[in-house]
Amino acid sequence: MRIKPDYGVDAPGVMRTFFLLGFACLLFAAFAPHVLRIGSAKIETGSFFWPAGFLIGEGLLFLLYVKYGKFRHRDFMLGTHEWRGDERVLDVGCGRGLLLAGAAKQIAARRGAGDVTGIDIWSNTDMAANSAAATERNLELEGISRYCALVSKPAQEMPFDDATFDLVVSNLCLHNIYDRPTRRQAIEQIARVLKPGGTAILSDYKLTGEYAEQLRKMGFAVEKRRGSFITTFPPLTVVLARKPL
Ligand SMILES: C[S@@+](CC[C@H](N)C(=O)[O-])C[C@H]1O[C@@H](n2cnc3c(N)ncnc32)[C@H](O)[C@@H]1O
Structure with a gap:
């Protein structure tokens, strides 16, 4: 079986x-x-x-x-990007690898040289049975491990160089950072590690106005899209933010 x-x-x-x-x-x-x-x-x-x-x-x-x-929402988020296959992607608060695996499959389908990194603190309050090992297992079962890497660090303390990623994705992670200054720090990190011209696709059920406003002030071109009102619960909103060149 x-x-x-x-x-x-x-x-x-x-x-x-x-x-x-x-x-x-x-x-x-x-x-x-x-x-x-x-x-x-x-x-x-x-x-x-x-x-x-x-x-x-x-x-x-x-x-x-x-x-x-x-899964539908993951496809909706990843469908906002025109995939080439050579993207370097970061999934912030990847949990058990939903978006991480989705992005890696997009790269694998194009036999691309891209890669996907997931960063998380593996909180079991935010996700049941959450661990790097559980995520690695999912990536193996999906057959896309070779495209993926995991980093155990909080989003507000990203250990990546400036301008590393073409795409930063995140679903239902940032609201779990309860104090505003630390949340702002996480968004600053997302902006910092994106390449000029790169895109952040940030989905959450609340605080998306705050993420959009901060990124707009940093010069990003920002738009918002709504997820399904029936199949996302609580209803999710996606912030699409392009870093200026
Ligand atoms: C509700 S889960 C969503 C997981 C995944 N993005 C998904 O859509 O299936 C939220 C995730 O955010 C992670 N998380 C919470 N606070 C974080 C932080 N400060 N830095 C990185 N990850 C965090 C949790 O450990 C958890 O894996």
Whole structure:
């Protein structure tokens, strides 16, 4: 039997919480007495069907993204670039290698001399069972290891020379840097390691306005594209930013 690569569950705690709270509300609504009195307050337990439906619905949308939507979104992001095959690509917060493998496949399909580097801190809060070893395994299973390299470092401390990469891609990583100055530092690093004329393709569910504004101030030509409202959850926005020549 062929073993398939496993690109993991993003923010596993969030999905678990949606389902646990949703089913708790469902059980409460279905099995608690119809009316509960706490002091003078009267609670109609049937009204808990609403949050149950909402939370379980959110959990299912999350699952749809993890199992299907993220591959579609990866193709959407990588499809904004006209591939030649000789690109040097950096995936910031590569996790288990979703974009890394996608970019490497684009290069391999053109028998190009390009390469793809993934940089990550392998947080298990942001991605289930996250590790360099798990990513290496996925790259082997995809048959594209020879195009790829992994670096274990935070995005705000990139160890690459200025103007190394033609393309920098990143999905759902930068919002995980919680303080603004450090996030700004990560964007500065992305700008620094891009070659003049190179492109950053940065996707996230929030803070994309902040990334776009910072890059615009650095002289980049910036545009924004929306991912699918159904198959990306939370809905993702992509910032496309070209470094001036
Ligand atoms: C939700 S996962 C997304 C992984 C991958 N980009 C994808 O779309 O499947 C976020 C990733 O960002 C990484 N990450 C979080 N903060 C980081 C930082 N400061 N530097 C580098 N990677 C970081 C996490 O370890 C995790 O692998």
